[in-house]
Amino acid sequence: MPDAFVAVDHVDLAYDEASGNAVEDVSLSMREHEFIAIVGPSGCGKSTFMKLCSGLLPPSKGTVVVNGRPVSGPLKIVGMAFQNSTLLPWRTTLQNVLLPLEIVEPYRSSFKQKRAEYEARASALLKSVGLEGFEQKFPWELSGGMQQRTSICRALVHEPKLLLLDEPFAALDAFTREELWCVLRDLWALNRFTVALVTHDLREATFLADTVYVMSKRPGRILARREIDLPRPRELEVTYSDRFAEIVLELREHIGRIRKA
Amino acid sequence: MASKRPKWEAWSPWIVLAVILLAWEAICRGFEISDFIFPAPTAIAQSLIQYAGPIAGHAMQTFWSTMAGFALGVVVGLLLGVIVGSSRLMYTALYPLMVGFNSIPKSAFVPVLVVWFGIGTVPAILTAFVICFFPITVNMATGLATIEPELEDVLRALGANRMDVLLKVGLPRSLPYFFGSLKVAITLAFVGSVVSETIAANDGIGYLMMSAGSQMRMPLVFAGLTVISVMAMAMYVVFAVLEKRMTGWATRGMDARA
Numbered sequence: 001m002p003d004a005f006v007a008v009d010h011v012d013l014a015y016d017e018a019s020g021n022a023v024e025d026v027s028l029s030m031r032e033h034e035f036i037a038i039v040g041p042s043g044c045g046k047s048t049f050m051k052l053c054s055g056l057l058p059p060s061k062g063t064v065v066v067n068g069r070p071v072s073g074p075l076k077i078v079g080m081a082f083q084n085s086t087l088l089p090w091r092t093t094l095q096n097v098l099l100p101l102e103i104v105e106p107y108r109s110s111f112k113q114k115r116a117e118y119e120a121r122a123s124a125l126l127k128s129v130g131l132e133g134f135e136q137k138f139p140w141e142l143s144g145g146m147q148q149r150t151s152i153c154r155a156l157v158h159e160p161k162l163l164l165l166d167e168p169f170a171a172l173d174a175f176t177r178e179e180l181w182c183v184l185r186d187l188w189a190l191n192r193f194t195v196a197l198v199t200h201d202l203r204e205a206t207f208l209a210d211t212v213y214v215m216s217k218r219p220g221r222i223l224a225r226r227e228i229d230l231p232r233p234r235e236l237e238v239t240y241s242d243r244f245a246e247i248v249l250e251l252r253e254h255i256g257r258i259r260k261a
Numbered sequence: 262m263a264s265k266r267p268k269w270e271a272w273s274p275w276i277v278l279a280v281i282l283l284a285w286e287a288i289c290r291g292f293e294i295s296d297f298i299f300p301a302p303t304a305i306a307q308s309l310i311q312y313a314g315p316i317a318g319h320a321m322q323t324f325w326s327t328m329a330g331f332a333l334g335v336v337v338g339l340l341l342g343v344i345v346g347s348s349r350l351m352y353t354a355l356y357p358l359m360v361g362f363n364s365i366p367k368s369a370f371v372p373v374l375v376v377w378f379g380i381g382t383v384p385a386i387l388t389a390f391v392i393c394f395f396p397i398t399v400n401m402a403t404g405l406a407t408i409e410p411e412l413e414d415v416l417r418a419l420g421a422n423r424m425d426v427l428l429k430v431g432l433p434r435s436l437p438y439f440f441g442s443l444k445v446a447i448t449l450a451f452v453g454s455v456v457s458e459t460i461a462a463n464d465g466i467g468y469l470m471m472s473a474g475s476q477m478r479m480p481l482v483f484a485g486l487t488v489i490s491v492m493a494m495a496m497y498v499v500f501a502v503l504e505k506r507m508t509g510w511a512t513r514g515m516d517a518r519a
Contacts, residue, residue: 051414054414054418055418056414056417056418073420074417074418074419074420074421075418075420076418076419076420078418078419080414080415080418082411082415084409084411086409086411086412086415088412088429088430088433088434089510089511090433090434090436090508090510099416099429100415100419102429103416103419103420103421103425103429104419104420105420138510140510154415155415158419164418166411
């Protein structure tokens with residue numbers, strides 16, 4: 001696919017000779033502004049896939065092309081967020097969100113001169129996820145859901161083209177999780193970035209994504225690709241519709257098959 | 262929580278001290294133990310007052326030797342800790358050697374220092390230094406080596422180099438470990454300098470105690486001990502306060518409950 005934003009082509013990755021492949025023969029592509037989700041059992045190499053996309057690990061075989069260029073090192077146009085928010089406890093919420101701007105170019109060299117402008121940008125971002133007024137709080141003064149919102153803001157503050165999310169909502173309670181689905185949905189609708197979301201939660205994948213990929217257990221291969229044709233914008237009510245339940249069930253059957261195999 | 266804590270809890274160390282001193286005094290008087298063997302607290306206090314001038318002079322000598330050795334220990338310990346903590350190769354290569362070096366009894370090392378540098382202040386400073394840098398190194402290395410891998414991924418995916426990770430995450434994160442180790446190191450530094458002074462010096466509390474001991478002036482020996490422990494405790498408090506001010510975020514759980 002020549003117009004693909006991310007093209008992963010027959011990629012193997014082995015951490016070392018002895019342990020064998022973590023992922024094997026993975027091929028997929030993402031259009032610009034596509035939202036994909038990757039689901040699969042524990043230890044299926046979902047996180048490995050994220051490292052491949054971000055350029056943290058080179059593939060052992062095959063190629064990864066992002067934004068028209070083969071990936072050979074850290075990409076700088078990606079933002080990442082994980083299950084634990086990994087915020088720095090000695091920085092305020094605002095300072096945590098500013099961290100990427102202190103590191104990535106072109107913001108880095110102008111950080112001192114344009115600090116006020118960047119702070120305004122970070123504040124606006126925090127406001128858009130409902131954290132207005134919490135800029136000067138420390139992460140440990142925030143609830144788990146608020147920490148995760150901050151973590152997502154940190155992943156987005158440098159306006160990355162590709163957002164990589166590794167089970168970002170897994171540690172939250174069910175209500176907070178659904179609330180954050182909507183936060184992510186709105187951010188994505190507004191800011192036009194491409195998202196790869198790794199998750200265990202089939203409802204989450206179905207609610208948020210355009211395309212869901214099911215991975216097998218280790219070595220991770222892609223077993224199924226399912227386009228989610230639910231109309232957008234999607235409201236939470238859609239998760240209780242029959243159509244939604246059918247898709248989730250279908251995905252669940254793939255996972256079930258992996259278990260038995 | 263605070264309201265349930267009895268008011269005298271803050272005073273409890275002083276109460277314990279007073280009880281011990283009273284019991285000590287009572288035993289010395291009750292059994293008529295000679296001052297040459299085991300002086301009573303009053304005898305020690307008397308000798309503290311009587312020799313206040315010379316004791317202060319020697320105390321200053323010991324204090325500054327200790328601080329010089331401690332400062333050296335902080336610089337070297339910090340550098341070594343950063344090197345050992347941020348590179349697995351350096352850790353593997355240097356750590357066993359450092360453990361080996363640290364297990365040398367430092368008092369056995371003093372004669373070597375005397376041969377190299379003569380009797381006096383230099384061996385005291387160096388003994389304080391070699392005894393106190395190790396805990397700083399180990400703590401710094403631990404702080405740096407336990408950065409969450411996800412956090413490192415976040416930064417490296419943005420193109421952060423090793424220096425960025427060290428400055429933005431590694432060092433601030435290690436600060437609580439660092440200040441924790443300073444409290445241990447400062448007391449060890451006093452041990453080092455005093456040990457060296459008892460073996461090879463013409464100045465300092467260690468020398469004072471040694472010469473007082475050889476003249477059987479036990480109250481003066483104990484006065485020296487008291488002065489050392491007061492100085493070490495005072496410096497410990499200084500670093501405990503510094504720790505709390507610099508790294509309040511790390512002890513927030515305790516603050517919240519206090």
